[in-house]
Amino acid sequence: MKINSRILAGTSASVVLIAGLGSPAHADTAALGMEPTNAATTALSSDWRKTRSAIGVDRKLETEIDRILSGMSLRQKIGQMTQAEIKSITPEEVRTYYIGSVLNGGGSWPGKDKHASVAAWVALADAYYSASMSTDMAVKVPIIWGTDAVHGHSNVYRATIFPHNIGLGAARDPALIREIAAATAKAVRATGIDWVFAPAVPAVQNARWGRTYESYSNDPALVKAYSSAYVEGLQQRFGADSAIASVKHFLGDGGTHNGTDQGLTIASQRELVRTHAQGYYGAIGAGAQTVMVSYNSWKDADTGIDHGKMHGNRMLLTDALKQRIGFDGFLISDWNAIEQVPGCTKASCPQSINAGIDMIMVPDDWKAFIDNTTKQVEAGEIPMSRIDDAVRRILRVKLRAGMFDGIAPSAHAGAGQLAGVQHRELARRAVRESLVLLKNERAALPIKPGARVLVVGKGADNIPIQAGGWSLTWQGDETTNEDYPEAQSVLAGLRAVAGSDFTIIDGTRVGAAVGDYDVAIAVIGETPYAEMKGDVPQPAAITHSLRHPEDLQLLRTMAKSGKPVVTVLLSGRTSYVNDLLNLSDAFVAAWLPGTEGAGIADVLLAGAGGKPRHDFRGRSSFPWPGDPCVTSFAPAALAATPPQFPAGYGLRYTRPKAVSMLSVSAPQRCGMQ
Ligand code: BGC
Ligand code: BGC
Numbered sequence: 276m277k278i279n280s281r282i283l284a285g286t287s288a289s290v291v292l293i294a295g296l297g298s299p300a301h302a303d304t305a306a307l308g309m310e311p312t313n314a315a316t317t318a319l320s321s322d323w324r325k326t327r328s329a330i331g332v333d334r335k336l337e338t339e340i341d342r343i344l345s346g347m348s349l350r351q352k353i354g355q356m357t358q359a360e361i362k363s364i365t366p367e368e369v370r371t372y373y374i375g376s377v378l379n380g381g382g383s384w385p386g387k388d389k390h391a392s393v394a395a396w397v398a399l400a401d402a403y404y405s406a407s408m409s410t411d412m413a414v415k416v417p418i419i420w421g422t423d424a425v426h427g428h429s430n431v432y433r434a435t436i437f438p439h440n441i442g443l444g445a446a447r448d449p450a451l452i453r454e455i456a457a458a459t460a461k462a463v464r465a466t467g468i469d470w471v472f473a474p475a476v477p478a479v480q481n482a483r484w485g486r487t488y489e490s491y492s493n494d495p496a497l498v499k500a501y502s503s504a505y506v507e508g509l510q511q512r513f514g515a516d517s518a519i520a521s522v523k524h525f526l527g528d529g530g531t532h533n534g535t536d537q538g539l540t541i542a543s544q545r546e547l548v549r550t551h552a553q554g555y556y557g558a559i560g561a562g563a564q565t566v567m568v569s570y571n572s573w574k575d576a577d578t579g580i581d582h583g584k585m586h587g588n589r590m591l592l593t594d595a596l597k598q599r600i601g602f603d604g605f606l607i608s609d610w611n612a613i614e615q616v617p618g619c620t621k622a623s624c625p626q627s628i629n630a631g632i633d634m635i636m637v638p639d640d641w642k643a644f645i646d647n648t649t650k651q652v653e654a655g656e657i658p659m660s661r662i663d664d665a666v667r668r669i670l671r672v673k674l675r676a677g678m679f680d681g682i683a684p685s686a687h688a689g690a691g692q693l694a695g696v697q698h699r700e701l702a703r704r705a706v707r708e709s710l711v712l713l714k715n716e717r718a719a720l721p722i723k724p725g726a727r728v729l730v731v732g733k734g735a736d737n738i739p740i741q742a743g744g745w746s747l748t749w750q751g752d753e754t755t756n757e758d759y760p761e762a763q764s765v766l767a768g769l770r771a772v773a774g775s776d777f778t779i780i781d782g783t784r785v786g787a788a789v790g791d792y793d794v795a796i797a798v799i800g801e802t803p804y805a806e807m808k809g810d811v812p813q814p815a816a817i818t819h820s821l822r823h824p825e826d827l828q829l830l831r832t833m834a835k836s837g838k839p840v841v842t843v844l845l846s847g848r849t850s851y852v853n854d855l856l857n858l859s860d861a862f863v864a865a866w867l868p869g870t871e872g873a874g875i876a877d878v879l880l881a882g883a884g885g886k887p888r889h890d891f892r893g894r895s896s897f898p899w900p901g902d903p904c905v906t907s908f909a910p911a912a913l914a915a916t917p918p919q920f921p922a923g924y925g926l927r928y929t930r931p932k933a934v935s936m937l938s939v940s941a942p943q944r945c946g947m948q
Contacts, residue, residue: 317578319590320544323552323599329562330512330675332603340670344663346413352666353648355416356628358607360638361399362387366406369418372645373410375669376634377403378421378472379430380610381749381805389747389758390432393466397691400467400684416670417678421470421521421607425489425745426869427455427702428462433761434696435462435870436742440475440501441847442709442866444491444896445925449504451705456508458698460518465695467684469676470519472567474505476554477529482817482897482906484534485809488743488847488867492896493529493908494922495553503557510562513676515688522558524569524609526591527551533813534906536806537570537615543577547591555600564604564672568592568632570612586624587616592631605633605668612636623647625656633665697761699871706874711864711893712926714934719839719860721881721888721928722794724776728769729792729838731782732829734800734845736766743847743867744805751803759870765798765843768872772880772888795833796879799826799855800845809847814944816903818851819844821943830858843875849895851903853919853937864895887928894925904945 347355354373361379368374384391385399400420407418428434437443437455456474463471478498479490491501502522511517530551531538542551555566573588574581582588586608596602613624613635622643627635637644651657673679689695712720722728734740738759744751747758756764763771770779782789801823811817820827833840842859844852847867856862865875882888898908898918905916913921919937926932 317575317580317590319594319599322545322548323595324548325599325601326556326560328559328601328603330564333675336671336674339674340667343414343416343670344666347666349649349652349662350645351412352662353645353652355666355669356634356648356662357641357645358421358634358636359641361385363639364641366402369403370406370410372642373412373416374407374418374641375416376419376421378636378638380638381423381430381745382747384430384432389754393431393433393693393696394691396431396466396468397685404467404683417673419470419519419673419678420468421472422463422468423473423745424459424463424468424471425473425475427459427698428466428696429742429746431462431466431696432747432758433693435698435702436746436762437698437702437869438705438709439488439743439847439867439869440491441488441896442868442893443705444497444501445711445864445866445893446705446708447497447894448708449500451708452501452504453508454701455705456505457511457516458701460509460511461516461689462696462698463518464516464687465689465692467687467690468518469678470521470565471509472521472523473509474502474520474554474558475523476502476558477524478550478553479529479534479897480550480908481531481534482848482850482900482908483811483813484529484531485536485804485811485847486528486806487534487897490529492922493898495550497896499553499557501557502554503561506558506561506563510564512562517676519565519672519676520558520563521565521567521607522555522563523567524571525555525566525596525606526569526585527573528569528571531571534810535812536810539572539574539581541574541576543575546576547573555596559600559602564675565607566596566602566604567607567609568612570609570615584612584616586612586632587626587630589630597631603668604672605665606631607634608632608636610636610638623651625651628657628665629661633668699761702869703871703874703877706865706868706871707877707889708892709866709868710875710878710891711895711924712861712891713864713899713920713924714856714859714862715926715931716860716934717839719794719841720879721885722777722841722879723881723885724883726793727778727780727791728773729780729782729789729795730766730769730798731795731833732798732843733783733825734765734843735783735796735798736764736781738762738764738870739803740800741765741845741868741872742870743803744809746803750805750808762870763872765872765875768874768876769796769880771873772876777880792838794839794841795836796841796843797829797833797859798843798845799823799829801847804847811906814947816851816942816945817900817906818854818903818941819846820852820854827854827858830855834858841879849897849899851900853939854941856934857936857939864893890928891925892927894923895920896922898922899924903940903942
C-alpha cells in the first residue's frame, strides 16, 4: 500500500496521501526491507537545469576508459571505489587491495607528526603512488590522494593559512579567489597531493551552524561566482601545478533546521536549486570533477516527504546531479557518512552506491567494506552496471587530470619545496580585503603615526584563534603559536608594520606594565571549532558575550579609561554584538584571517601624514543579527526582524557613517523553533 502510493507519487494527490502517513521515507521503506532509493518518490522539478562543463566529453578518452575497465576484475573495481585514511592503510595494502584513493583527515599527517616536513608528505605520496603502480592489474591505475586544504594547505606545518571562506566572501573579489585556489593547488602539489576537498559552497542560512565560516556568504549568487572562480584557479584545466576540486557538501548542508550540523533541510526543490545548488552550477560549469555528498537529510517542503539522508538519495544524486545537471565526474561520500543511512554500517551500504555514490570514504573499515560490497554485487544487491559506472567516472577523472602520465608525486615540478606551500603576500592581501568596518567613531581609525598603541585581548597574539578550525588539527585546537613558526599574529603584524612610527605596547600578558597609551586595540573573538563542536544549539541566544564573557569584561575595562577602543573581532560567524559595539569606538570584523596578521595592521595603522595605507574594502558576507534570537538568514526572517547590519554593509575611510548607541537585548535563552 505504501509502496504503491510512493511509486505513484509525483501527482499532488498521491503526494498529499504520502505526507499524511507522517513517517519519513527512510523509516517506512526500511521497515519494509526495501531501499528508499529504488522508489520513484517524486518527480524532479523543472528547476533543475543542465549545465555545460568547461571540460567536455573526449571520445578518445572514453575509449581508453573502456579498455581499462574491460581488463578489471570485480575486486579491482571495488578497490578503486574505496578511499582509506592514511593512518589506517599502508602502501603495501594499497597494492594488494587495488585501493583507488587515500585521504588525510583533519589533523592527520605523515607519521602522525604534526610537524611533518614537506619532504615527508611527498615521500608518503610517492610510497602510495608506487604501490598503486605495482599491482598485478592489466593497466595500473594511479592512486588519488585527497586533503582538506580548505583555506590553503591547512594541515601542513609551515604552510600559509588563508582567511576562511567567510572572510573571503567579504572581499567580494572572484579574481582573488582564483589566485588563492591556484596557490592552494601549488601547495598541495608541493606535498605530492592531487585532490582538494574544496570549495565548500553552502549558502549558509543560519548562524548557529558551526561550519558557517566555511561558507562564502548566505547569498547564492556570490557563492556561485566564487565556486566557479575557485575551480578555475585550482584545476587550471589540469596544467602543471593544478589539483582536482571537490565541491561540497551536496546538498543542503547550509540549510538545516536551526543550523544543526548534519541536520534536516526542509526546502522545496525550487529552493534547493535557487539557494543551495548555485555553488554546484558555478563549480561544475567551471569543470569541477568531483562532488562530496552531504551528511544532512532533506525533506521536500512542497510534498512533506522526508527523503532521509543525502547519502541514500538517488533522486538528487543520480537523477538531479548526474542526469539532469549533467555532472560526469565522480561522487565521494563524506567521512563514515554511509553509516547514517538506515540499514547501513560504516562498512556496508549498498543503498549509497545504488543512490549514485562512486567512491566511498571509509577511513578505517575499508577492508570489511570491500568484502561486503563484493558480496553485495555477487548477490545482485548492487548491479554490475552501477559498479562499472562508478569506476568509469573515477577513471575519467584520473585520466582527465593527467594522472596516468607516469609522473610520480616527487617528479612534479615544485614537489618537496617549502616555497610551494607559502604564499604570504597573497594571504596578507586577502586579509586586508576581507576586513569589514562596522563602526568608526571619534576618528579612532586609522591610528596616526606617533601614537602609543596598547594591544590587548586573548586573540591578539594567538595564531590558533585567528586561524580557526581546520588548521593543523581538525578542530583547530591543541595547537599553540609554536606550531606556526612562519605565522604573524595580529600583535606581531602590528609591530612589523608599525616600525618606529608607532609604539606598540603588548598588554596581552597578565601583569604587564602598560603605562600610558593613546588608543587601545582589543582583539577578541571565538575560540577554534569545526564541524559538530561549533554549533550554537537552540535555545541559547547567539550573543557573543554570552559565550565569551571575558571579551565583554575586557571591553568594559578598556572603555572605562576614556581612551579610544578599537575592537577587532575574530570570528567564524556573525553573531549578536550590540553590547560590544557600544563599548567600542571602532569595530572591525576580521573573521578568521589565518596566518597573516599584518594584513590587519596594514589597514588599521595610517601611513605618512596620517593617511590610510589601505582603505577598508570588505563588505559583510553575512547579516549581523539585530536580535540575539533571530539567527536565520532566510529572507522572511530578515524581513520580520531586520539585521543590525545587512550583508554587504561595510564602512570605508572615504565613506564614513555615524553609528550611535544601539539598544541591547540580553536574553540568555530563546524560544524553541
Ligand atoms: C567533513 C568534510 C571533510 C571530510 C574529510 C568530514 O567530516 O564533513 O568536509 O572533507 O570530513 O576530512
Ligand atoms: C573529520 C576528519 C577528522 C576526524 C577525527 C572527521 O569527522 O572529518 O577530518 O580527522 O573526524 O576523528
